[in-house]
Structure formats: structure tokens, C-alpha cells
Amino acid sequence: MSxxxxxxxxxxxxxxxxxxxxxxxxxxxxxxxxRGPEGWTLGFVRQFLAHKNDGEALWGSLWISLASVVLAAxxxxxxxxxxxxxxxPGRRILGWLVALPAVLPPLVGVIAFLFLYGESGFVSLLIxxxxxxxxxxxxxxxxxxxxxxxxxxxxxYFYLFTRAGLxxxxxxxxxxxxxxxxxxxxxxxRVVLPLLYPALGGAALLTFMTSLASFSAPYIFGGGxxxxxxxxxxxxxxxxxxxxxxxxxxxxxxALIALWLLRGSRVLDNAAAGSKxxxxxRVRVQSGxxxxxxxxxxxxxxxxxxxxxxxxxxxSFVPLGTWTTExxxxxxxxxxxxxxxxxxxxxxxxxxxxxxxIASTVAAVxxxxxxxxxTVRRRVRGRGAIEALLALPWAVPGTVFAIALATAFSIRAxxxxxxxxxxxxxxxxxxxxVRNLPITSRAILAGFRSLDPSLDEAAATxxxxxxxxxxRVxxxxxxxxxxxxxxxxxxxxxxxxxxxxxxxxxxTRPISLEILSSLRQSDxxxxxxxxxxxxxxxxxxxxxxxxxxxxx
Amino acid sequence: MTFLQLERLTKRFDNTLAVDGLSLSxxxxxxxxxxxxxGSGKTTTLRLLAGFEVPDHGRVLVEGxxxxxxxxxxxRFGMVFQHYALFPHLDVGQNxxxxxxxxxxxxxxxxxxxARALALVDLGGYERRRISQxxxxxxxxVALARALAPEPxxxxxxxxxxxxxxxxxxxxxxEIRELIRRVGITTVLVTxxxxxxxxxxxxVAVLRGGRLEQVGTPEDLYASPANEFVAGFVGRSSGIEVxxxxxxxxxxxxxxxxxxxxxxDVDEAPQGPALMVVRPEALRLMAPAPGALAGTVTERRFTxxxxxxxxxxDGGSSIEVTGPPRSVRxxxxxxxxxxxxxxxxxxLFPRAGK
Numbered sequence: 001m002s003x004x005x006x007x008x009x010x011x012x013x014x015x016x017x018x019x020x021x022x023x024x025x026x027x028x029x030x031x032x033x034x035r036g037p038e039g040w041t042l043g044f045v046r047q048f049l050a051h052k053n054d055g056e057a058l059w060g061s062l063w064i065s066l067a068s069v070v071l072a073a074x075x076x077x078x079x080x081x082x083x084x085x086x087x088x089p090g091r092r093i094l095g096w097l098v099a100l101p102a103v104l105p106p107l108v109g110v111i112a113f114l115f116l117y118g119e120s121g122f123v124s125l126l127i128x129x130x131x132x133x134x135x136x137x138x139x140x141x142x143x144x145x146x147x148x149x150x151x152x153x154x155x156x157y158f159y160l161f162t163r164a165g166l167x168x169x170x171x172x173x174x175x176x177x178x179x180x181x182x183x184x185x186x187x188x189x190r191v192v193l194p195l196l197y198p199a200l201g202g203a204a205l206l207t208f209m210t211s212l213a214s215f216s217a218p219y220i221f222g223g224g225x226x227x228x229x230x231x232x233x234x235x236x237x238x239x240x241x242x243x244x245x246x247x248x249x250x251x252x253x254x255a256l257i258a259l260w261l262l263r264g265s266r267v268l269d270n271a272a273a274g275s276k277x278x279x280x281x282r283v284r285v286q287s288g289x290x291x292x293x294x295x296x297x298x299x300x301x302x303x304x305x306x307x308x309x310x311x312x313x314x315x316s317f318v319p320l321g322t323w324t325t326e327x328x329x330x331x332x333x334x335x336x337x338x339x340x341x342x343x344x345x346x347x348x349x350x351x352x353x354x355x356x357x358i359a360s361t362v363a364a365v366x367x368x369x370x371x372x373x374x375t376v377r378r379r380v381r382g383r384g385a386i387e388a389l390l391a392l393p394w395a396v397p398g399t400v401f402a403i404a405l406a407t408a409f410s411i412r413a414x415x416x417x418x419x420x421x422x423x424x425x426x427x428x429x430x431x432x433x434v435r436n437l438p439i440t441s442r443a444i445l446a447g448f449r450s451l452d453p454s455l456d457e458a459a460a461t462x463x464x465x466x467x468x469x470x471x472r473v474x475x476x477x478x479x480x481x482x483x484x485x486x487x488x489x490x491x492x493x494x495x496x497x498x499x500x501x502x503x504x505x506x507x508t509r510p511i512s513l514e515i516l517s518s519l520r521q522s523d524x525x526x527x528x529x530x531x532x533x534x535x536x537x538x539x540x541x542x543x544x545x546x547x548x549x550x551x552x
Numbered sequence: 553m554t555f556l557q558l559e560r561l562t563k564r565f566d567n568t569l570a571v572d573g574l575s576l577s578x579x580x581x582x583x584x585x586x587x588x589x590x591g592s593g594k595t596t597t598l599r600l601l602a603g604f605e606v607p608d609h610g611r612v613l614v615e616g617x618x619x620x621x622x623x624x625x626x627x628r629f630g631m632v633f634q635h636y637a638l639f640p641h642l643d644v645g646q647n648x649x650x651x652x653x654x655x656x657x658x659x660x661x662x663x664x665x666x667a668r669a670l671a672l673v674d675l676g677g678y679e680r681r682r683i684s685q686x687x688x689x690x691x692x693x694v695a696l697a698r699a700l701a702p703e704p705x706x707x708x709x710x711x712x713x714x715x716x717x718x719x720x721x722x723x724x725x726x727e728i729r730e731l732i733r734r735v736g737i738t739t740v741l742v743t744x745x746x747x748x749x750x751x752x753x754x755x756v757a758v759l760r761g762g763r764l765e766q767v768g769t770p771e772d773l774y775a776s777p778a779n780e781f782v783a784g785f786v787g788r789s790s791g792i793e794v795x796x797x798x799x800x801x802x803x804x805x806x807x808x809x810x811x812x813x814x815x816x817d818v819d820e821a822p823q824g825p826a827l828m829v830v831r832p833e834a835l836r837l838m839a840p841a842p843g844a845l846a847g848t849v850t851e852r853r854f855t856x857x858x859x860x861x862x863x864x865x866d867g868g869s870s871i872e873v874t875g876p877p878r879s880v881r882x883x884x885x886x887x888x889x890x891x892x893x894x895x896x897x898x899x900l901f902p903r904a905g906k
Contacts, residue, residue: 457604458637460624462702463654472650476641 011380014370018389020417021434025404026252026396032407033245048246057231058250061212064143064227065258068150068211069204075151076158076203079301084166087282088291094298100305102156103539105495106216107512108531109153111519112308114140114220115315115528117148122311125327145221150211152308157210158203165199166192205262212255213397215498228254229399233502236403248403252396259395312535315528323524336529346526349514350533356510357493360432361440361486367433368441368485369478372448373470377456387445394438398498405431406502428508431499436489443488447481487545491538555580555738556601556706561610563596563762570596571607572762583732583739584767585753587746589785593762594742598708601740603627614705625654630704630737634711636695638683644670644694645679651702669701670694672731689720696728700735707732709741713748725751746786758782780901783829788860790871794828796821796900804900809867811845813890821900830890832860832872834897837879837886844887847871849880863888 033044048054083095104112116123117140124136131137140148169192177187215229222230228251236244285291314329316336323329339346371390375383393401409421409430421427451474459469475482497512504513511530518527556578563571571593578584586594599605601612603624611620619627630651639647648666649657657665670676673693678686686694692712699707712728713721729752732739743749749756750770757767758781766778777783784791795807800814804821806828840846847865859877863886864870873888880886890898 452635452637454633454635454637455639457602457624458631458633458639458698459650460604461602461627461629461631461704461708462651462698463625463628464650465625468654473639477639479641 007374007378008380010370011374011378011382011386014367014374015382015386015389017367018386018437021430022389022392022437024417025401025408028408029245029248029400029404033242033249036242044242044246047243048250051243053226054231054243054247054250057226057228057247058254060143060226061228061251062254064146064150064214064218065208065211067147068154069207071147071151072154072207073158073200073204076155077162077200079155080159080162080166082294084163085283086285086294088285088294088298090295090298091282094302097302097305098159099156100309101153102160103491103535103542104153104308105491105497105512105534105538106153106214107220107497107515108312108495108534109308110149110216110220111515111527111531112312113145113149113152115311115524116307120325122327123307125325129327141221141223142225146214146217146225146227149217149221150214152305154207154210157206158200161199161203161206162196165196169195201262205258208258208262209255209395209397212251212258213399213498215399215501229397229498232399232403236502244403245407248400252400255395255397255400309535312528312531315524316532318525318528320523320525333525336525339526340529340533346514349509349511349530352508353494353510353512356428356432356508357490359429360436360493361489363429363433364436364440364489365444365482365486367437368444369475369482371441372444372478373474376445376448377453387441390441390445391438393434394442398435398496399502401434402431402499402502405434405499422503423505425505425508427503427505428500428510431503432493432496435496435499436493439488439492440485443481443485444478447478450481451477483545487541491541494537494541495534553580554578555582555615556740557611557613558597558601559611559613561597561600561607561612563593563600563605563607565596569762571600573610574759574762574764575610576757576764576767578738578740580738581736583729583741583752583754585749585756586740586742586759587744587749587753587756587785588759589744591761592759594744594759595710596762597759598710598740598742601706602629602631602708628702628704629706629708630699630702631708632692632695632699632710632712635715636691638691638695638698640683642683643679644675644681644683644686647683647694648698648701651698655702665701669697672700672735673697674727688716689724692716692724693727696731700737705738707737707739709739711743712741713743713745721748728752756786758785760785775896777829777899780827780829780899783899783901787831788872789829789831790869792828792830792865792869792871793903794826794900796823796826796902798823806900808845809865809869811843813843815890815898815900817896818898818900822902825903826900827903829899829901830871831897832874833858834891835871835873835888836891837861837863837873837875838889840885840887844889845871846885846887849882849884849886852880852882861886 034040034042036043079098083091083098101109113121115121117138118124119136119140121140124138124140127133127137128135173191173195174187177191182190213229214227215233218225218227218230219233228247232244232247232251235247285294315323317332317334318329319331319333319335322331340350341347368390371386374380375386380386405427406422409419409427411418412420421430455473455477456469459473464472495512496510497516500510500512501516504510511534515527515530518524518530554577558574558576561571561574562569574593574597576584586597588594596605600607603619603622606621611618613619639650642650645666648669649662652662652665666679667676670678673696675690675693675697678690678694683691683694692715709728713724716724725748741749741752743752753770755767755769756773758765758773760781766773766782773782773786777786780791783789792808797805797807797812799805800812802814803816804818805812805814806826808828838844845865847863849861850864850870851862853860853862854877857877858874859879861873861875861880862870863873865888871888
């Protein structure tokens with residue numbers, strides 16, 4: 001095979017690139033955690049184990065994540081059944097609204113909750129007024145606050161996965177169960193739920209991992225409550241570098257163990273993958289009373305879910321320093337939005353986030369397409385390793401990667417593949433790229449797998465060379481997968497906070513950090529305006545992805 | 553004159569020899585069918601011809617030119633894929649234009665040739681249709697038109713009818729045959745259906761385990777199979793273990809279970825055990841009688857002018873025999889004798905030992 005070695009060489013280059021970007025920084029963290037001034041040592045591990053705060057933080061991360069899974073499932077699964085299996089007035093629009101928390105980037109969701117339920121939030125002040133209380137009825141702080149935000153933003157995983165699972169059920173399966181004499185409950189217990197297990201496992205894993213890596217909620221609401229992500233950042237800022245490394249290693253281990261325990265679940269499947277057979281018909285809710293109850297419940301729920309979005313929108317019109325103790329802001333202005341455009345200092349983060357997200361998304365798509373060609377089509381040697389490396393960053397919390405990249409690219413040692421990137425323009429796009437690789441490549445590799453290889457061969461018999469085949473046949477057919485992967489990647493990068501907070505420089509400060517600093521200066525209006533922009537762009541990109549992605 | 557030549561092609565995948573020293577010569581304008589069960593290497597052979605696989609040994613020659621290592625892109629062999637592989641994001645016209653554009657055809661000339669290719673398959677005016685709007689039969693014709701439009705040197709068809717409803721197959725088969733005759737292109741097709749191979753192929757090459765068992769016209773294969781595999785694979789037949797005794801009064805005398813038959817019209821066979829392969833029409837049914845092979849009818853299948861009876865002999869062999877419809881019923885005791893005019897429907901293949 002004369003062409004073989006060249007393709008395998010390209011595969012090796014890709015493998016090397018991914019190793020350098022993903023594995024190498026993580027290994028350096030491991031090394032630094034076990035290496036003191038006098039060589040190898042377990043001193044930092046001992047320090048970690050002796051440190052009461054660290055144990056607390058690890059335990060906090062664990063139980064918060066487990067509780068988030070339970071809460072998210074309790075909300076998401078019944079909702080999915082309601083919207084997936086029953087038909088009632090307003091089902092379509094409500095079913096769509098229910099997925100809305102997905103367009104709130106983590107930090108934006110957190111500040112929306114702050115404006116709503118915080119000490120001087122709308123709801124808190126309203127209740128305080130109504131009940132004539134001296135102070136806010138509750139304190140939005142600690143584990144409860146974190147769980148509230150997690151439940152709100154993560155039930156969507158259970159909702160979407162369960163709905164996709166329900167939609168992929170073959171109606172004839174249910175009919176078969178019925179014809180075998182199984183009633184509704186037995187069918188649910190013996191047929192529907194077992195068929196949904198992979199989807200539910202996938203949602204559980206996704207929720208657990210997201211919650212383990214969650215940073216914004218504990219950072220803003222944590223108070224005295226410790227979780228590992230915030231602990232790592234705090235230790236690092238304290239200058240306790242080696243201890244931060246060990247903390248990072250411990251968090252990574254927890255993540256990898258969770259991944260191993262739930263390895264059978266179906267996260268890596270494309271939720272939109274088609275199915276054979278026809279999905280079961282929805283049951284039309286007939287009884288008038290039930291329809292009214294469902295309608296009221298549905299709309300009530302929709303309002304509850306939309307409150308954070310609406311709050312953000314409202315607050316974004318509040319001029320600086322005008323809203324203090326009133327339940328509703330007394331004055332409104334366009335100023336905040338104008339500032340974002342007119343003030344070069346304010347506009348800078350918007351442009352930064354935009355180019356950072358675009359650059360990292362484009363790079364991720366290019367790498368994913370190359371990986372698709374090399375692993376799925378050309379089946380190069382080491383393709384298993386390439387795919388594993390592409391998926392790996394998904395299992396590793398963003399904080400960990402931020403630390404790892406900061407460690408790897410803080411010194412200049414070209415022969416060891418290390419350069420000083422920290423403090424330069426390059427570190428953030430690189431970090432976003434690494435974080436985006438799993439999402440993009442998952443979608444694009446699935447797209448490659450669903451393509452009939454004989455399409456490529458047909459193009460070849462018709463005289464089309466590799467480039468023409470890629471350009472005219474493969475890429476157009478992959479468009480839905482590329483758009484889906486790219487839009488997810490873009491939205492994640494555009495709203496990123498976790499990695500940015502550790503790696504940004506003043507010149508590359510992204511929106512999320514500007515939101516934080518506006519908040520610190522009590523400029524809630526501008527913070528909310530940034531949040532609305534983030535939310536609107538995320539929603540628009542998602543909509544574009546859903547629209548353009550399904551065409552063709 | 554040989555147009556397309558396969559010279560001792562050998563291809564190994566890991567530990568299996570997919571194609572093993574295969575040589576074939578195909579005339580210009582000829583249709584050759586590669587027939588064999590799954591795993592016989594017929595698809596690999598087709599892919600070697602198309603250039604998707606490179607053989608470990610051997611050559612592929614077109615008019616004396618060695619194309620063994622020519623990339624599929626440059627080989628100018630048209631191919632119709634089993635599942636058609638039409639580009640779903642391009643319309644019918646764009647699909648057909650695809651190969652022409654590779655040749656640098658453009659503008660009005662391109663439109664003209666697309667229209668001509670579509671007219672060829674009776675789909676004139678279908679240029680702007682989407683692939684998903686076409687029926688299975690229409691998709692197949694588009695695939696054929698797309699393969700033919702760039703005027704390839706050789707046309708390759710991979711199981712061209714396997715994706716169609718049975719009711720559509722016969723008509724499509726006829727259309728394909730006429731079309732290819734009209735175009736006059738040298739064609740190699742792969743199939744596991746004997747009917748398809750016999751109907752479409754000027755000659756049929758029977759493959760097994762990557763080796764060529766026999767190549768010839770359908771008539772040749774049926775009347776004089778080279779070995780028991782071909783005899784069994786091509787057409788209906790039953791196999792019975794017999795012992796060749798030697799020359800009889802007329803023809804060759806064999807011992808079939810408890811009776812002796814004199815077979816005319818068979819090739820000479822050495823004395824000793826042999827497998828007798830018999831076409832159903834080479835036997836006849838009669839009332840049980842001395843000299844006839846005794847058995848019980850187990851199944852009757854109506855096939856039109858005659859019925860096909862399955863008889864299990866007292867010795868335990870299962871034999872298919874044609875006879876007039878309704879002549880006997882299942883469960884009845886019958887005798888079997890060779891027809892008076894067996895017409896080359898009985899073959900003896902000596903058993904191992906030599």
C-alpha cells in the first residue's frame with residue numbers, strides 16, 4: 001500500500017498534537033504535585049490529606065453533584081413524559097420553553113438568580129414587603145443556593161435525553177407489550193424505563209460531571225460552603241501551587257471514577273439520531289378538567305422558568321445606582337446597551353469573546369473534521385487513541401484544564417514542547433479549543449459514521465479527487481453535524497467563565513469577567529446588559545444550529 | 553479480442569484469502585456476471601476492478617494497459633453501488649453532472665449530456681428532482697445514468713437488483729439488459745442470484761472461496777457443470793451418493809441405494825463411490841416397481857406446467873423430481889427412474905479417494 005504510510009503519518013501528527021494539547025499539560029500537573037525542590041515527594045499529598053478544608057471541599061463537590069443529579073432527574077424526567085407522551089393545549093410552545101435554561105450561560109444564570117432571589121432580589125423584596133419582614137426572607141447562600149441553580153440549569157439534560165429516548169421508542173414495542181397483556185404501569189416499568197436506561201444514565205453522567213465542574217454557582221453563592229473547583233482557584237491564588245496541583249489531581253480522579261462507573265450510558269450518542277419505526281402517538285388529554293390543570297401548571301411552570309431571563313432583561317435597563325431597596329427598579333434607560341457599543345473599554349470584552357469563540361470553534365471544527373477523515377474514513381493506526389483523546393477533556397473539569405494549561409505554558413522550553421503563552425493572546429483560544437474538542441468532535445465523528453462510505457467511492461468512480469470529494473460530497477453532507485457541533489462549541493466558548501478567570505489577561509478579558517467586575521462595582525445594569533447579549537447570542541446560535549443543522 | 557483482463561488476482565485480508573489467483577478475460581461489449589455465495593470473493597473482485605482495493609498479486613488490464621494501481625478517480629470505470637450511493641444533498645441533475653464535471657465538461661454541453669443520460673434511463677425532465685422524492689426503481693436508474701454519463705470504459709454493477717421489490721426486479725432486470733446492450737459497454741456485475749446472473753450475463757463466472765470454479769455461458773454451466781459445487785449452485789438439483797459399477801447395457805451402470813440404473817448421456821466415471829447430481833426434470837415418478845428407487849413424497853410445490861415433488865427415499869436421500877401436477881400426493885409411496893430423455897441432467901462426480 002503506497003498511500004498507506006502517508007495517511008498514517010498524518011494520523012500520527014494529529015495524535016501528537018492532541019497529546020501535546022491535552023495529555024501533556026495534565027501530566028505536568030501530576031508531576032508538579034509530586035515533585036518538591038528535593039525531588040519526588042508525597043509531602044503535598046500529606047498536606048492535602050491533613051488539610052481540613054480540602055476534605056470538606058471534596059466531600060462538598062461529591063454530595064452536591066449527587067444531589068444535583070437526583071433533583072435534576074426528579075424535575076426533568078416527569079416533564080419529558082408530560083411533553084413527550086401527552087397532548088394538550090400549548091404543548092408545543094411549552095415544550096420548547098422548558099428547554100430555555102439551556103441558553104443561559106452558567107455565570108449569567110447565576111447573576112439572574114442573584115437579581116431574583118438574592119438579598120435584594122425582586123422575589124425576596126416582594127415577599128419581605130408582603131409579609132412585613134425586617135429583612136430578606138432567606139439568604140441565597142451555601143449549598144441550598146448552589147443546588148437551586150444546579151437544579152434549574154441541569155434538569156434540561158434529563159428533560160432532553162428522556163424526550164429523545166421517548167421519541168426513539170418504536171410504537172410497535174409498546175403495541176407488542178399491550179398485546180401481551182401488559183397494562184400501562186407494567187409497560188412503563190418493564191418496557192419503557194429499561195429502554196430509557198441508557199438515556200437516563202447519560203443524563204445522570206452529564207449532570208454529575210457538569211455539577212462537579214460547576215464553578216460559577218459556588219463562586220458567587222458558596223459563602224462558607226466549599227467545593228473543589230473554588231478551592232483550587234483559592235489555593236492557586238494563595239500561591240500554594242503544589243497543593244493546588246494535588247487538589248486538581250483529586251478532582252480529576254473523582255471525575256474519571258464517575259465516568260468509569262457510568263461508562264455504559266449513552267452520552268456519546270447523538271441525541272438527534274434517527275430511529276427505526278414510528279414513535280408512539282401522543283395521548284390526547286381529553287378530560288376538560290385535566291386540560292385546565294395541565295394548562296395552568298404548564299404556564300405557571302413556564303413563567304417560573306422564564307423569570308431569570310425576564311429579570312435579566314429588566315435589570316439591564318437599570319441606570320447605575322438608582323435601584324436599591326425598591327421591589328422594582330424606579331428608573332429605566334437604554335444607556336447600558338449604548339455603553340456596550342460606544343465605550344471602547346466596554347465594547348472590548350464583547351469583541352474579545354466573539355473572536356475567541358470564533359477562533360476556537362473554527363480550530364475545533366478543523367481538527368474534528370481531520371480526525372473524522374483519518375479515523376472513520378481512512379482508519380489510520382492509533383485511531384482509537386485519537387478518539388479517546390478527543391473525548392478526554394469532556395471528563396476533566398474546566399478548572400483542571402485551566403490549571404494544567406497555566407502550568408504547561410508558563411515556562412519556555414521549546415524542546416519539551418513548552419512555551420510561555422500565559423499572559424499572551426494565545427492561552428485563552430487554546431484553552432477554549434481544548435474544552436470544545438469533545439463536543440465538536442462527538443458531533444462530527446457521529447456525522448462521519450452515519451455517512452455511507454460508498455458515497456466517497458461513488459465520487460471517486462466519477463473522477464472526483466480527495467479534495468473535490470471532501471468539498472462537494474463529504475462536507476455538505478456533514479453540514480448538520482458540523483453546525484450542531486460548532487454552535488454548541490461557540491456558545492460554550494462565548495460564555496466561558498471557569499477557564500477564563502484563571503487565564504485571562506486585561507487585553508483578552510471576555511464578557512464573563514466584565515460581568516463580574518461590573519457586579520463588583522454595583523453596576524448591575526451593565527452586568528445584566530452583558531448577560532442579555534450573551535443570552536441572546538447563545539439563543540440565536542442555537543436556533544441557527546437547529547434550523548440550518550436540520551436542513552439538507 | 554480481450555478488452556478487460558484479470559490476471560491471477562489475489563487479495564488477502566488479515567488471515568482470509570478473499571480472492572485467490574483469479575483470472576478472467578472479458579470481451580469488448582460483453583456482460584460478465586460474477587456469481588457466488590456470500591464470502592466467495594465476488595464483491596472483493598469488483599472492488600479490485602474499481603480500484604478501491606489493490607491486489608496483493610496479479611494485474612487488471614484494459615486493452616492491454618495495466619490499471620492495477622490506477623486510482624479509482626483516474627480509472628474511468630463507472631460503478632452502480634448496491635445502495636446506489638446517490639448524493640442526497642444534490643438533485644438528480646447535479647448527481648449526474650458530478651462525473652461529467654470531473655472531466656471538465658461545463659455549460660451547455662454539461663446540460664445536454666445530463667439530459668441525454670436521463671433520457672437514456674427514461675427519466676427525461678427529472679433534473680431538478682430531489683433524490684428523496686424518487687422511488688427505489690427511479691433511484692436505481694439515476695445511479696445507472698450517473699455511472700454512464702461520463703462514458704466510462706467499463707461499467708461495474710454491485711448487486712444491482714438486491715435493493716428492489718421482487719415485483720420490480722424482473723422488469724428492471726430487463727430494462728438494464730436492454731440499456732446496456734444499447735450502450736454497448738463492457739460490464740461486470742456481481743450477484744448471488746442465479747436468475748439474475750443467467751439473465752444478465754453473456755457469460756457467468758461462478759466463484760467460491762475466492763477461486764474461479766467455472767466460467768461459461770449459462771447454457772454451458774447448466775448442461776455441463778465442471779464440478780459438484782457448480783452443479784449444485786446453478787439450477788435446481790439433488791445430490792445422491794452412488795457407486796459406479798462400470799459400463800452397463802446402455803451407458804454407465806450405477807448402484808443407487810438398492811437399485812441399479814444404467815445412465816445414458818453422462819460422462820465416463822471411474823468405478824467406485826461418486827456423487828450423482830440430478831436435475832429434477834431428469835427423473836420421472838412412477839408407481840413403486842422393481843428397478844425404481846423407492847420413496848415417499850413429502851412435499852409438492854406447484855410451479856406452473858409441472859409440479860416439483862420432494863421425495864425422501866428409503867435410503868434417506870431427499871430428491872426433487874418434476875412431474876405432472878396432481879399426479880401424486882404427499883405421503884404417497886412412489887418409484888423414481890431416470891427420464892428416458894435425461895438430456896444431460898445427470899452428472900457423476902467421483903468421490904475422494906483419488
